Amino acid sequence: MSDGTPVSAPKKPRRELDRAVVRFAGDSGDGMQVTGEQFTTETAWAGNDLSTLPNFPAEIRAPAGTLFGVSSFQIQFGRHRVYTPGDRLDCLVAMNPAALKTNLSDLKDGGLLILNTNSFDQKNLDRAGYKTNPMDDSALAGRYRVHKVEISRLTKEALEDLSLGTKEKERCKNFFSLGLVSWIYTRPIEPTVTWIKKRFAKNLEMVEANIRALKAGYHFGETAEIFGECYGIEPAELPSGLYRSITGTRALAWGLLAAAQRSGLSMVYGAYPITPASDILHELAQHKRFRVRTFQAEDEIAAVGSVIGAAFGGAIGVCATSGPGLALKAEGMGLAVMAELPIVVFDIQRAGPSTGMPTKTEQADLLQAMYGRSSEAPVVILAPATPGDCFFVAYEAVRLAVKYMVPVLVLSDGYLANGAEPWVIPNPESLPEISVGFRTEKEGFFPYVRDEATLARPWVRPGTPGLEHQIGGLEKEHITGHVSYAPDNHELMVKLRAEKVRRVAQEIPATTINGPSAGDLLVVGWGGTLGAITGAVEEAQMEGKAVASVHIRHMNPLPPDLGQILRQYRRVLVPEINSGQLVRLLRAEYLVDAVGFNRVRGLPLATSEIKEAIDQILKEKE
Amino acid sequence: MSEATGVKEPPRYTKKDFESDQDVRWCPGCGDYAILSAIQKSMPDLGIPREDIVFISGIGCSSRFPYYMNTYGFHTIHGRAPAIATGLRLARPDLKVFVVTGDGDGLSIGGNHLIHVLRRNVNVTILLFNNKVYGLTKGQYSPTTEFGKMTKSTPFGSADRPVNPLTFALGVGATFVARTVDRNVAHMEEIVKRAAHHKGAAFVEILQNCNVYNDLAWNAVYDRELKVMHELRVQHGKPLLFGPIDDRRGLVLEGSKPKVVRVKDVAEGALWVYDETDPWAAQALALLTSDPEFPIPVGVLLNVEAPVYEEVLIDQEKKAVADRGVGDVAELLTSGDTWRIP
The missing domain is CATH 3.40.920.10 (Pyruvate-ferredoxin oxidoreductase, PFOR, domain III)
Structure with a gap:
C-alpha cells in the first residue's frame, strides 16, 4: 500500500x-x-x-x-x-x-x-x-x-x-x-x-x-x-466541563489578561528575551485587543524598570524572566519593595547556575527569590503546581500585588511552562474580585500612610491634582514618606515592610492534605513536582502506609496552618529539583527535622524515585 | 477643567508653585541650584497642569532633583531612569515625563538605557547634568572626564578616553539634541522649554559646575573673557559666530570639516549657516567639543521629527480594537480546540 x-x-x-x-x-x-x-x-x-x-x-x-x-x-x-x-x-x-x-x-x-x-x-x-x-x-x-x-x-x-x-x-x-x-x-x-x-x-x-x-x-x-x-484506553472519568489543553506559558499569559480585564487596569508587560520565559512575551504580544502593552526591553534591568514605571503610573506592571535574569532584576525589585509598588515578576526556573542548561527544568531559585536582594527586602512568592494552575497563580499574583502594594514573585519552571494538561476552562466571572482604589482624597494624604488591614500605602495615579508627591529608593519616613535617616524610623520601616508581606497569610486558604491528617510520613512539595509526588504518595497509601502529602503554592508567606500540620507526622520528606531549599526554609521556620529528597538532573522528578525515597524513610523509622 | 472644551486649563502658575517643601541638600555653590531654579521658572510656561508632570531620576547628585520639584517625582535606581520613564510613558502617555540624570548615571552605569530611550524616541525630556566627575561618591573620574585627569581614583591620571554626550546622543539616533550652561539661566530656560515641547526623546546636556570636586571644569564658558572666544551660540538659520564684537570669528565648512575664520576675511555667504534639522551638520558641530582648537557649541544642535515609540504601539492597539473589538477573556479561553466532558 x-x-x-x-x-x-x-x-x-x-x-x-x-x-x-x-x-x-x-x-x-x-x-x-x-x-x-x-x-x-x-x-x-x-x-x-x-x-x-x-x-x-x-x-x-x-x-x-x-x-x-x-x-x-x-x-x-x-x-x-x-x-x-x-x-x-x-x-x-x-x-x-x-x-x-x-x-x-x-x-x-x-x-x-x-x-x-x-x-x-x-x-x-x-x-x-x-x-x-x-x-x-x-x-x-x-x-x-x-x-x-x-x-x-x-x-x-x-x-x-x-x-x-x-x-x-x-x-x-x-x-x-x-x-x-x-x-x-x-x-x-x-x-x-x-x-x-x-x-x-x-x-x-x-x-x-x-x-x-x-x-x-x-x-x-x-x-x-x-x-x-x-x-x-477507555476515557478517564474526569470532572465534567468544557476542556482545552493548556501549557503553563499560555496559562500564565492568560491569567494576566484575566486579571487586567477584571481589575479594569491597563497592563504593561516588559521583558527581555530569555529561555524559557520568552514565549509569554510572544503570547501577550498577540493580544493587543486586551490593551496589554508589551515592551521588549534592552535588558533584564530595563524590563523590571519599565514595569516599576508602569506601576508608578497606576498600571499593572509585569515581567518574566528565568534565573539569571532574576539576578539582574534584584536591584529593581528592591526599589519596588522600598517604593511599595505593585509589580509581578515571573521566574521560569531553568537549570543553572549561569547559562546552565537553558531548556531544562529546575527548582533552584527558591532561595534567590526569598533572599536574593540587598538588605531586608521581602516579597510575596507564589508557585503554581501544574500548567493549568499557572492561570490562577498569575491572577492571584496581580490581585495580591495591588491589594498589598507589594512586589509578587511567581516561581514557575521549564517543565510547567512547556508541559500541557487537559484543563477545565474556568468562568472568569468566578475568579475573586480584584479591587483597586486609587487615592484621590487630598484630606489626610501622605504617601506612606497605611491601610490598617493590609498595611498597603495609597496608590496614587500621577495626574491626580493636589496629591503631587515624590518617592524613591531612599528610606522613607513612616507616614510622610519624606527622606529619613533616623535609626528608629528605619527599623520601623523594615518591620512594616516585612509585616505587610506576612499579612498576605490571611489570604491563604486552609492547606489540603492528601491522605491521613496524622501518620508516619508527610511529603511536602512545591511547584511542578505535584504530579510525581501525588502519584508516589498514592502508591504508598495503596500499600497501606500512613503517608500523606501537602503541596505549597504560597511560598512566602507560608500557609499559616503548615507548622501545625508538619507536627502531626513522625517524619517529613521534601522532594525538590535542587540541593535542598524548601527543606531549609521549613527547618528554619518550624524547627522540624525535615529531610530532603533532591535530584538536580534538569529533569522532572520521577514518581518511582520519590516512591523509593518514601519506602526508604519509612524503613529508617523501624 | 474647562466646561466647554473638556480640556484641562492649567492654572496660572508661578515659579513658587513648583518649589517643594523639602530641604535642598546640595553643597552650597553647586551648579544644581541654578538649574533647579531655571527649571522651576520654565515650568509655568509649559502650559501643563502641575499634576501631569513627572520627574524621574536615577542616582547621583543630579538625581536628587525630583525631591525639590512640587510635581510627581520618582528617585529610582542608578542609571535606570530612562527604563522607568519608558514604562511610565507606556502606561500613561498623557503625562509629561522628564528624566534627570548626570554624566555618571546617564553615560556610565545607565549608558545602555540612554541609548535605547533615545533610539526608540520615547516622548521624554532628558536633562543630563555634566560636571565631568562623580560627586556623590566623592570625586572619582566619570565617563566625561578629560583624558589624563588626576582624580581620587586616577592619582596618576585617567587612562579613559572621554565620551562626548552630544555625539553619543546623535549617534544613537536622538531626534532633539541641545546643550546649555548652568551659569546662563535665560539660555537654560529657553532650551528646557524647547526640549519639553519636542515630540519624542529630547536630550539636553547641561554643563554644570561641581565646586567641590571639579571646580570650574567649564570655566571656558563661565569666565567673562574666556567665554568670548570659547562659547559658540548655535541658532537655527544663522551663521555660526563667536569672538569679540570688533573681530568676529565664524565657522566655514571645508569639505566635511569645519574651520575657524575671521569673519572679515571671508566673503559674505561663505559662513556656515546652521540648520538644526540637518543631522550631518549636528554631528560635525557636536564633534567640535572634543577639539580645543574650536569653541564649545551651546544651543539646539538637532531638532527633527520621527515616529514616537509609544504612539506607534498605541496606534497598533487602537487598530486591533477597531478591527476586532476589545478582547474578552471568556472568549479567549474557549478559542481553538476544546472538548466537553459530560
Missing part, C-alpha cells in the same frame, strides 16, 4: 490498557514537538487524562544526526488520573540512531520500539557513535518488541505523485509516525487532519502531503503484518 488510500484489512484485536507512556524522539528537524502536540490533542479528544513533557535542545538547528540535537516529546495518558508524563516508556519511536541511543534506557523491558530504519545509515550511525548497527543486535530484539519500519521510504512512496521536492516529502515522515502510533493506541486522527488543513492553509500541496503521510502511517499499522494488536 503506497498511495495512502484506505485498504480494508481484517480488524486486528484490541487490548485494553489502563495507561501508556509514549515518547517520540528524533532529530531537531524531524518535527517531534509537533508530532507530540498533535498526539496530545488526539488523546484529549479520546477523553483520557494526560500529562506531557517536551524536551528539546537549546541549539536552534543542531547538526543533523548528533546526540545533542535530539528532540523528544513524551506523553502519559490513561483511564484514571494521570499526574506526570511518566517515568518509564511503554513505547519509544526513534527516528534516527542518535534518538535511539539517547532514549533507549528509558524504555521498559518488553516495550514497543519503533525505528525508522531508513535513517540507520553509516553516516547517522557514526554521528551517534555506534560502531555496529544496533538494529542488527539480537539483544535489542530479545529485550524489546522491535518494529523496524521504513518510515522515510514509505512516506515518500505515499507522496510519489505529488510535485513536492524530495526534501519536502521527507519532511512529512513525522506525520507517518504519528499516524502509525495513533493506530497503535487507537487515537482519532480527525483533529490532526483539521489541524494540518489550518496550519498549511496557504499551501494545499503540503496539506495533501501531510494528510496522506498521516493516513499512510495509520493504515500501515492496520495492514502490516508486524503489528499483531492495537491498544485501547
